[in-house]
Amino acid sequence: MARKKTKRAEIVELTVLKPLDWVDERTAFVRGTKWFLFRNVPRDISWAQTLGFGTLIAFTSQVLTGVILAMYYQPSSGIDPLTGKPAAYTSIEHITNEVTLGWLVRGMHRWGASVFVILMFLHMGRVFLFGAYKYPRELNWIVGVLILLTGMLMGFTGYLLPWDQTAYWATVVGINLNGTAPFAGPWLAQWLAGGPEIGSDALAKWYALHMLLIPGALIALIIVHLYLVARLGVVSPPWSKEGAGRERPARAPSAAARAGLTRAGTEGSD
Amino acid sequence: MARDLGERNRETYARYKDDVKKEGKAFFPRAMLHDTVMAIVVVGVIIGLAVIWYYDADGTEAGILGPWYTEPAEPGTTNFVPRPDWYFYFLFYLLRVFEWPETVFIATVGIPTIAIVLLIALPFYDRRTERRPSRRPVAMVAAVLTVISMAVLTYKGATAEESLGSQLIADGVPQEWAEQQGFAGDEQAEAGARLFAETGCLQCHTYAGSGAGNLGAPDLTEVGQANDAEYFVQYLSNPAQFGNTVMGSYAYLGEENLAALGAFLAASDGGEGEGEE
Numbered sequence: 001m002a003r004k005k006t007k008r009a010e011i012v013e014l015t016v017l018k019p020l021d022w023v024d025e026r027t028a029f030v031r032g033t034k035w036f037l038f039r040n041v042p043r044d045i046s047w048a049q050t051l052g053f054g055t056l057i058a059f060t061s062q063v064l065t066g067v068i069l070a071m072y073y074q075p076s077s078g079i080d081p082l083t084g085k086p087a088a089y090t091s092i093e094h095i096t097n098e099v100t101l102g103w104l105v106r107g108m109h110r111w112g113a114s115v116f117v118i119l120m121f122l123h124m125g126r127v128f129l130f131g132a133y134k135y136p137r138e139l140n141w142i143v144g145v146l147i148l149l150t151g152m153l154m155g156f157t158g159y160l161l162p163w164d165q166t167a168y169w170a171t172v173v174g175i176n177l178n179g180t181a182p183f184a185g186p187w188l189a190q191w192l193a194g195g196p197e198i199g200s201d202a203l204a205k206w207y208a209l210h211m212l213l214i215p216g217a218l219i220a221l222i223i224v225h226l227y228l229v230a231r232l233g234v235v236s237p238p239w240s241k242e243g244a245g246r247e248r249p250a251r252a253p254s255a256a257a258r259a260g261l262t263r264a265g266t267e268g269s270d
Numbered sequence: 271m272a273r274d275l276g277e278r279n280r281e282t283y284a285r286y287k288d289d290v291k292k293e294g295k296a297f298f299p300r301a302m303l304h305d306t307v308m309a310i311v312v313v314g315v316i317i318g319l320a321v322i323w324y325y326d327a328d329g330t331e332a333g334i335l336g337p338w339y340t341e342p343a344e345p346g347t348t349n350f351v352p353r354p355d356w357y358f359y360f361l362f363y364l365l366r367v368f369e370w371p372e373t374v375f376i377a378t379v380g381i382p383t384i385a386i387v388l389l390i391a392l393p394f395y396d397r398r399t400e401r402r403p404s405r406r407p408v409a410m411v412a413a414v415l416t417v418i419s420m421a422v423l424t425y426k427g428a429t430a431e432e433s434l435g436s437q438l439i440a441d442g443v444p445q446e447w448a449e450q451q452g453f454a455g456d457e458q459a460e461a462g463a464r465l466f467a468e469t470g471c472l473q474c475h476t477y478a479g480s481g482a483g484n485l486g487a488p489d490l491t492e493v494g495q496a497n498d499a500e501y502f503v504q505y506l507s508n509p510a511q512f513g514n515t516v517m518g519s520y521a522y523l524g525e526e527n528l529a530a531l532g533a534f535l536a537a538s539d540g541g542e543g544e545g546e547e
Contacts, residue, residue: 035542040294041301050308057309058521077343089342096338103338108318115316117357128392128413131401134280138393145389152357159355170342172516177365180420181379197345233290238401244294245286 042236042244048126055119065109075207077200088163113155120148132235140228150218157210359427438467453537465530492540499532
């Protein structure tokens with residue numbers, strides 16, 4: 001058969017399959033991708049189970065719009081000599097009013113944050129309703145809670161960046177609230193404020209937290225979350241009559257029973 | 271039941287794996303189809319919100335989704351009412367339920383910490399295999415109560431109004447303070463009390479149960495126990511001199527008004543000094 005190969009098949013083999021094999025042999029990347037994509041899920045999964053993917057899409061949108069915003073934004077409270085306003089504020093005005101479609105990118109980032117938060121809560125509600133945090137998915141629930149907290153921190157740190165009155169005073173309150181915590185509270189508040197007055201030091205600090213540290217942590221948590229979803233599988237809706245893992249009537253032994261996994265067929269000893 | 275929980279869990283999960291393998295559908299492309307629809311809806315909603323926000327507002331002029339931006343940050347302002355993004359309203363309102371500063375850490379640290387611990391530990395105290403909501407009444411009631419309380423706190427946070435000075439005066443609140451603190455009849459201190467209600471002090475401070483408790487501003491009900499009127503006049507003229515960089519200067523009120531406020535604050539001793547010496 002090898003002799004009958006067309007020219008095209010040969011080219012495909014040489015330029016696509018061979019390199020992929022080469023990579024796969026060294027990294028298992030192709031096997032991993034196949035494992036992730038071509039796994040089975042219960043046939044009765046519901047629309048409510050698309051909320052997690054929706055959350056991922058909202059996050060992806062935040063990453064893309066955030067990278068674009070970072071190209072135009074200036075994290076400085078120093079006064080811009082041309083406008084007489086703080087540099088950060090001036091750059092926000094510039095993005096909104098002058099950069100091509102800048103208003104759309106900023107608007108999507110601003111409102112995408114709200115959509116992301118709402119979707120995280122809805123997704124968590126769905127997991128709770130379905131009892132999907134139970135064995136063996138306990139750890140993935142915990143990772144999910146950490147994602148929720150980290151996501152809220154993204155909202156908290158991003159709010160200061162436009163450097164307008166709303167942003168500034170909400171953050172002053174936020175920092176003072178941190179200060180009420182016992183032990184580390186006052187120290188944390190001082191560190192977040194970056195000095196006696198909230199200014200450029202604080203702005204640069206919050207910018208670094210918002211676009212480097214916290215998103216880095218968030219991306220790592222999301223990767224773990226997705227890996228565990230693929231490894232452990234997605235549950236059927238708990239009320240489904242044909243749910244995966246349902247109890248079978250004792251007289252009609254299931255495949256699992258035949259494989260010796262359930263008690264069906266053994267003597268009653270309860 | 272002779273079988274223990276772990277064994278039953280493992281059996282159910284083995285059955286699940288088996289069923290999914292035999293009867294399940296492929297994640298890609300079949301289940302992904304639904305996910306794709308969801309993705310389009312999510313991106314559509316985000317773009318829709320951005321478009322409505324942009325076209326309904328103009329610069330600092332707010333539309334239904336708020337302005338593009340407010341005025342540039344100005345650390346010296348004293349009458350700006352701080353407000354976080356909407357998804358922190360529940361925390362924001364929780365603060366008002368507690369008294370500043372003695373119990374406020376219950377709202378800022380206590381309750382959130384308890385909530386987070388309960389959330390993280392959920393799979394460890396709810397260990398039954400049962401997943402049907404109809405057979406999990408306790409979990410469902412707890413969930414409904416949580417959703418309702420979050421919704422109520424968010425709503426209250428969204429509609430919370432700062433106490434208006436004119437309203438306080440119409441309600442005779444400064445007069446109540448005078449009687450409670452024992453400075454009734456002291457005309458200067460009474461004038462100071464009215465000024466205190468009017469000039470926005472209560473947007474940050476609390477006093478005898480009124481006010482906001484924002485920005486970490488302390489309660490002033492018993493502030494007069496430690497210092498005299500002279501001290502307060504100086505403090506109000508230049509808070510930075512006392513190491514306070516959050517509060518702005520009130521020197522613009524003029525000497526007479528500052529003296530009245532000073533007398534009022536010095537007389538605010540929590541009612542202890544009444545008729546003494």
